[in-house]
Amino acid sequence: MDVREAITQAHHEEWARVVASLTRRFGDLDIAEEAAAEAFATAVQRWPADGVPPNPGAWLTTTANRQAIDRIRRENKRDDKHRKAQMSYDDPPEPLGVIDDDRLRLIFTCCHPALAMETRVALTLRMVAGLTMPEIARAFLVAESAMGQRITRAKAKIKAARIPYRVPSAEDLPARVSGVLAVLYLVFNEGYLATSPGTDPLRPELTAEAIRLTRLIRALLPDDGEVAGLLALMLLIEARRPARISAGGELVSLDQQDRGTWDAALIAEGHRLVRERLAAAAAGVAPGRYQILAAINAVHTSARDMRDTDWSQVLALYDQLVRLDPSPIIALNRAIAVAELDGPEVALAAVDRLEPRLARYHAYHATRADLLRRLGRGRESRAAYDKAIDLAGNTAETASLTRRRDQLR
The missing domain is CATH 1.10.246 (Serum Albumin; Chain A, Domain 1)
Structure with a gap:
């Protein structure tokens, strides 16, 4: 080493x-x-x-x-x-209290309910996960300066309100777990697709740590459906990691991945957790955001080939998710499923409506570029690829976008 x-x-x-x-x-x-x-x-x-x-x-x-x-x-x-x-x-x-792990204990401590959800998540990402300010800002789709001010205000509130640094008890965990899950999901995302050009495209040490900590939370809160959902989601995404970077260092899209290299054990565990949550839903327990995202990934990892994907089920799940989380990123991902069922023109109309909120998000422009390419609108597609390349920080993703742009007629 x-x-x-x-x-x-x-x-x-x-x-x-x-x-x-x-x-x-x-x-x-x-x-x-x-x-x-x-x-x-x-x-x-x-x-x-x-x-x-x-x-x-x-x-x-x-x-x-x-x-x-x-x-x-x-x-x-x-x-x-x-x-x-x-x-x-x-x-x-x-005293360690109910949580034995140092990092998890600190995450629960920092996710104090006196702070707004986004604030406690941002603060914890900085204090515990060690993510840089630019990485956290990109995760929230805000300017770095704005994120810095948000974290500074959070620290000031902790001091002014004399919020104690106290190891949470077992009774504290349910009130704090949603913030903790949000932190771990964002840490996992940074490992799944690093946003900084100065790091490796994939950061498996971050995805592994997020999965490890989520497993610990599941042991603490075995009946929490969202904990199980997040763990399933992470496992099903992590299972695809061996196929995500080509020998030439490019990010490989889902439709081009060699599915034979996916981790079968992680997929089986993720599917088992999803089935467990579906059984709970059938018994009248409404699924949460992470459970629905896990179910979507279960559909993708059940298909032996991209052409076998049950897109109608994916769209139905996204429709369910939009009612829980009407965020523009969820709407963008839903539009990708729409393109497979109703065609790229219908999907493009839905994507264009998101422009005011996603103008600085590289995946928005990459999605537009692909839809425009499928519609034969090469000049507009090239311009969209240029914007996506300018905003993307991940080197493997930038290489993939550049190749696709250069292949346009």
Whole structure:
């Protein structure tokens, strides 16, 4: 393992533990996040010359503690935080409570119901998952500056309202689980299709961690249908990962993937979870957003060939989902199913109505480009591909879009 890989692995394994440790010690999310970031920056500078330490996690935690203490002293804070900073590193650990996993415990802690849903999700993605501000902004389809202000306001509200950093009890979990699921879904999405041109196109360490944590939540809340739905959704998407990047480094669309390379074990587990939720729905328990998305992916992974896909069932599920979540992205995905049933012209009319809300979303322009190509409108298709390429951050996706654009007559 080279130094760069060691730092990346330490980031994903230790970030939550370092932030949790510092937040408990100093009671301040800003100090915890900035000290952790400084510790990782120090690792980038020192590890290439000094070598990777025997225990990277302990090194990062110790360095981050020192950074936090230095910052408090520089700011001349002689209140309770300063006294806490001078305490021995041998303080007895806080009781773990019902959640044994460091990262999951911190996610539940940050997803406090006093914060608005989008705010708590964004804050947790930054504090716990370690996603960058541009990555979080792209996940919410907003400007980076606006997302930065949102997270800053969330931290200010935590301080002003004196929202405690407290490990949640078993009774707290149901009120916080929706925010936690939203965090894990966005972390999974960043791994499924990375949005930054400076990273690998796929980030399996993120998808694996999201799946691992969702499995832990399912063990904690076995009767929660949305937890089971999200786990099924992740498994069915992750099963297709081996077929998603070509030998030439291009993203491979669903209709072009070699389905023989899909992970049969993950698909079987995902289908079992979907059937379990369908049985619950038949008993009168209405499915939620993740359960419907999982059912859609179950239809796709049940087809041996793209031509065997039951598009009428996919569209019916999207119609059900739109009633729960009338977001423009859901409407965009629904239009793709419409194109298969009613033709690209009908679908294009539906897609064009989404332009005011999705003008900065690359998948909107990529979908338009494909529909225009199918209609033989090459010049307009090329222009749409150009917009999609300009907005796409994923290098494999950009390569695929570029090839499709250049094949236009």
